Amino acid sequence: MGTVLTVKNINVYYGAIHAIKGISFDVNRGEIVTLIGANGAGKSTTLHTVSGLLRSKTGDIEFLGESISHTAAHKIVSMGISHVPEGRRIFQGMTVQENLEMGAFVTKQDRIPENLAYVYEQFPRLKERTSQIAGTLSGGEQQMLAMGRALMSDPELLMLDEPSMGLAPILVDQIFEIIQNLNKAGTTILLVEQNAQMALSVADRAYVIETGKISLSGTGEELARSDEVRKAYLGG
Amino acid sequence: MAERILKNISTRGLKNAVKGNEYRKEALISYGILIIGYIVLQLGASVGLIGKHLQGQFVPICVYVALAISLNLVVGISGELSLGHAGFMAVGAFTGIIVMRVLEPHLGIMPIRLIIALIFAAIMAAIAGFIIGVPILSLRGDYLAIVTLAFGEIVRNFMNVLYFALDENDHLKFAFNHTIDGITNDQRILTGAIGATGVTKAATFTGAMLLTAFTLFVVLNLKNSKQGRAIMAIRDNRIAGESIGLDVRKYKLMAFVVSAALAGMAGCMFGQNYSTLAPVKFNFNTSILILVFVVLGGIGNIWGGMIAAALLTILPEAFRQFADYRMLTYAIVLILVMIGTYNPTFKARINSVIDKIKPKKKKDSGKKNKKSKSGKEVA
Ligand SMILES: Nc1ncnc2c1ncn2[C@@H]1O[C@H](COP(=O)(O)OP(=O)(O)OP(=O)(O)O)[C@@H](O)[C@H]1O
Ligand SMILES: [Mg+2]
Numbered sequence: 001m002g003t004v005l006t007v008k009n010i011n012v013y014y015g016a017i018h019a020i021k022g023i024s025f026d027v028n029r030g031e032i033v034t035l036i037g038a039n040g041a042g043k044s045t046t047l048h049t050v051s052g053l054l055r056s057k058t059g060d061i062e063f064l065g066e067s068i069s070h071t072a073a074h075k076i077v078s079m080g081i082s083h084v085p086e087g088r089r090i091f092q093g094m095t096v097q098e099n100l101e102m103g104a105f106v107t108k109q110d111r112i113p114e115n116l117a118y119v120y121e122q123f124p125r126l127k128e129r130t131s132q133i134a135g136t137l138s139g140g141e142q143q144m145l146a147m148g149r150a151l152m153s154d155p156e157l158l159m160l161d162e163p164s165m166g167l168a169p170i171l172v173d174q175i176f177e178i179i180q181n182l183n184k185a186g187t188t189i190l191l192v193e194q195n196a197q198m199a200l201s202v203a204d205r206a207y208v209i210e211t212g213k214i215s216l217s218g219t220g221e222e223l224a225r226s227d228e229v230r231k232a233y234l235g236g
Numbered sequence: 237m238a239e240r241i242l243k244n245i246s247t248r249g250l251k252n253a254v255k256g257n258e259y260r261k262e263a264l265i266s267y268g269i270l271i272i273g274y275i276v277l278q279l280g281a282s283v284g285l286i287g288k289h290l291q292g293q294f295v296p297i298c299v300y301v302a303l304a305i306s307l308n309l310v311v312g313i314s315g316e317l318s319l320g321h322a323g324f325m326a327v328g329a330f331t332g333i334i335v336m337r338v339l340e341p342h343l344g345i346m347p348i349r350l351i352i353a354l355i356f357a358a359i360m361a362a363i364a365g366f367i368i369g370v371p372i373l374s375l376r377g378d379y380l381a382i383v384t385l386a387f388g389e390i391v392r393n394f395m396n397v398l399y400f401a402l403d404e405n406d407h408l409k410f411a412f413n414h415t416i417d418g419i420t421n422d423q424r425i426l427t428g429a430i431g432a433t434g435v436t437k438a439a440t441f442t443g444a445m446l447l448t449a450f451t452l453f454v455v456l457n458l459k460n461s462k463q464g465r466a467i468m469a470i471r472d473n474r475i476a477g478e479s480i481g482l483d484v485r486k487y488k489l490m491a492f493v494v495s496a497a498l499a500g501m502a503g504c505m506f507g508q509n510y511s512t513l514a515p516v517k518f519n520f521n522t523s524i525l526i527l528v529f530v531v532l533g534g535i536g537n538i539w540g541g542m543i544a545a546a547l548l549t550i551l552p553e554a555f556r557q558f559a560d561y562r563m564l565t566y567a568i569v570l571i572l573v574m575i576g577t578y579n580p581t582f583k584a585r586i587n588s589v590i591d592k593i594k595p596k597k598k599k600d601s602g603k604k605n606k607k608s609k610s611g612k613e614v615a
Contacts, residue, residue, distance in 0.1 A: 051478075051479070072483065073481075073483075074481045074482060075481075077479075078481055083479045085476070089475045089476035091472045091473055091476060092473070093472055094472070102465070102466075102469050102480055103480050105466060105480055106481040149476075
């Protein structure tokens with residue numbers, strides 16, 4: 001199987017605020033791993049630390065056996081980690097196609113047509129809207145665009161931060177279906193979600209984060225059945 | 237399936253063509269303004285329609301147009317508010333003056349001397365841009381604006397205590413915070429707050445116009461390059477830019493340093509237009525003046541800023557008797573623009589007026605424009 005990502009004992013601070021208190025986890029090739037937890041638990045902070053936008057004071061982060069805890073954020077992208085940040089960060093003024101092309105900024109030129117074809121195959125909704133200005137897309141389409149753009153850099157590991165946020169149930173289903181398709185096509189996925197039920201149903205393994213610490217871990221099924229998780233995150 | 241999709245991607249080429257057209261349109265208008273402006277002013281002067289006073293403004297007009305273009309690189313294209321552009325201008329101006337004086341005994345041909353001075357001015361201003369750019373570009377928004385403002389003031393105050401002179405053996409002498417002894421007045425180059433004296437004017441209208449064209453060339457090409465697209469993507473959404481692997485600091489710094497270098501060159505040309513030049517010329521007001529050009533021309537709209545710079549330099553001269561009210565006029569215009577850009581109802585009204593004007597324009601612009609417009613309308 002092989003480990004893609006290893007996070008060892010990271011501690012992250014925002015000034016005096018100790019947001020991540022010694023988190024460790026790993027992601028194996030071909031898996032969907034999910035981090036769930038309440039608001040403010042530190043899920044986004046964890047992803048930001050992996051992608052190099054925040055730094056840990058301790059520990060180490062390894063990607064494909066190589067330490068990336070001091071690597072610049074833009075280099076981490078070209079190494080093969082794509083981060084889809086929370087809240088649909090798209091280039092509003094550009095067209096759908098231009099957004100996708102920007103996603104391939106660190107990619108070799110000759111890979112771009114192939115990647116574009118793959119993205120349009122996974123997201124037919126985007127293909128119908130290649131020249132639409134991205135800011136006029138619906139929320140769900142914007143989420144798809146953000147995900148599609150992240151795929152343009154040929155990621156080994158795709159990190160998704162709350163892709164279902166603010167979407168209608170049908171769209172949530174669609175997004176999760178796409179996540180599973182991408183995973184089947186060979187992309188390893190680290191998924192952060194508030195929607196614990198959905199996340200656990202697609203995840204191979206899951207970690208529960210509580211105020212900056214991992215409180216539980218196990219397979220998706222195990223956690224979905226666990227009393228603690230059901231009480232805290234699945235509503236009973 | 238994949239093959240069919242691959243075929244569809246040949247639309248990619250078309251998309252780029254449309255982008256290319258937009259670029260060509262912008263370039264056409266901008267260079268057109270320069271050429272027409274040059275011909276009109278040149279003709280007006282030779283026919284005698286333009287008086288001596290206004291002719292004296294030809295070089296400053298070019299310089300301010302160049303400054304507006306270069307500041308637009310930071311404010312419009314990179315999206316950072318910079319309030320210290322006059323600082324870079326000052327670095328370029330005084331570097332240029334020193335280089336010109338040092339070379340004078342050795343190099344008789346004025347234009348070549350000027351070109352060398354311009355290069356040195358660009359390098360020094362770029363270094364200044366780099367030194368302040370590295371620490372401050374991690375700041376955002378208002379904080380960056382405040383630090384650039386301070387930078388402009390620091391440069392000016394620094395110039396106030398700089399003393400340079402060329403002694404009888406043509407050796408450059410330098411003193412900090414005190415006058416240089418044992419030299420005649422003619423030998424002085426920079427004298428603290430008095431500034432530069434005895435400058436042999438090297439700036440010509442044609443030279444200044446060529447510099448403006450060069451500035452335009454650099455900025456338009458950068459804007460249309462891969463780097464330029466990265467700079468604009470970061471401006472549009474910094475977090476998205478980071479997430480797709482753009483080196484935010486590198487691109488912000490690139491825009492900032494190039495802009496500084498171009499401002500230095502403009503400053504050098506400016507300094508070569510006067511026989512004396514005091515540091516006070518490069519105060520906060522001048523930084524604001526350049527920013528006003530950019531804002532009035534529409535932030536990011538390069539030729540808009542060019543027109544604003546030219547008009548706002550010409551008008552006070554043309555109506556000299558009202559020149560006392562210049563700053564008052566600026567204040568009023570700025571307030572109007574702020575109302576225009578931030579007041580939704582006012583903005584909607586302006587937009588509806590623009591929409592009414594636009595279709596007419598479409599008809600008389602050629603086929604090329606139509607193509608790019610229709611591309612947009614599909615979007
Ligand atoms: N830029 C910041 N400055 C200071 N504190 C921050 C910053 N960003 C996050 N925090 C704090 O760090 C903690 C973890 O935040 P984080 O965004 O990682 O939570 P999260 O698990 O992603 O929550 P949510 O599900 O609401 O997105 C919170 O207490 C938050 O207030
Ligand atoms: Mg979050």
